[in-house]
Amino acid sequence: MTTTLITGGNKGLGRETARRLLAEGHTVWIGARDEARGRQAADELGARFVQLDVTDDASVAAAASTVREQGGLDVLVNNAGITGPHTEPAELTGADALQVFDTNVAGIVRTTTAFLPLLRDSAAPAIVNVTSGLGSFSAVHDESRVESTVVAPLYTASKSAVTMLTVQYAKALPGIRVNAADPGYTATDLNGNSGPQTVTEGTDAVVALAMQGADGPTGTFTDREGRAPF
Structure with a gap:
């Protein structure tokens, strides 16, 4: 049986991913x-719960210890993320940037590092990093796509970093x-449930x-239609 951990799994995309994988x-x-x-x-879905704050080293380490004690891990879904402040770009601060990157990028590094020993014990280990087309150079320059209409410097830059981090890992x-x-573009709390x-x-x-099984691809950037341009 495959065991999967989803960060930020209590709502939105994380919760739906949990529901579908349980099924x-x-x-x-x-x-x-x-x-x-x-x-x-977790109770409503029939899943297990572990407290995990991706911005806190101790929390991540404790979560990894709990999951190890309960049998290990095969798949890590790095889903937790924030949009950051809804501030005019000219008014953004370094602290704003650090907050967004701490969750969206450093959070993946913390969690991946902590859970790597567990994944290495799996017969078919996998990491799925939830990124965004808003971090794709191709998408944001394509006027036929909604991504080209969005101005959100910190969130979009963080998601570009997530995609490159994926390639490097x-x-x-x-x-x-x-x-x-x-x-x-999905209806979630991150966009006020405005996605189609x-x-x-x-x-x-x-x-x-x-x-996907052990022979699946690695280093890809994928959307629901398949491989996506970056």
Whole structure:
């Protein structure tokens, strides 16, 4: 049986990913910063809960210890992320940038490092990093795509970093499949539920990458239509 951990798994794309993978027979850990909300989501879905704040080294280390004690891990879905302040670009501060990158980028580094020993013990280990087309140079320059209309310097830059981080981890960790999934413009709390896609549609790429076998691809940038340009 495949065991999967999803960071930020108590709502939105994370929760729907958990629901779908549970339906496919995965044992799913919902990692959430807020214990009450995380436990509620896990109880409602039939998942396991572990407290996990991706911006806190001690929290991440404790979560890895808990998951190890309960049998280990096969798939890590780095889903937790924030948009950052809704501030005019000319008014953004270094502190604003550090906050966004601490969650969206450094959070992936912390979690990946902590869970690597567990993944290396798996017969088919995988990491799925949830990124965004908003971090794609190709998408933001394509006037036919909604990504070209969005101005959000910190969030978009952080997601570009997530995609490149994915490529670098794929090169550095040849025994582990490491891929980036672009959900697309999906209705979630991050965008005030304005996206045209449902959370089920938005998790298509994440679920597909989480379910691929040991011979699946690595180092890819994928959306629900398949390989996407970066």
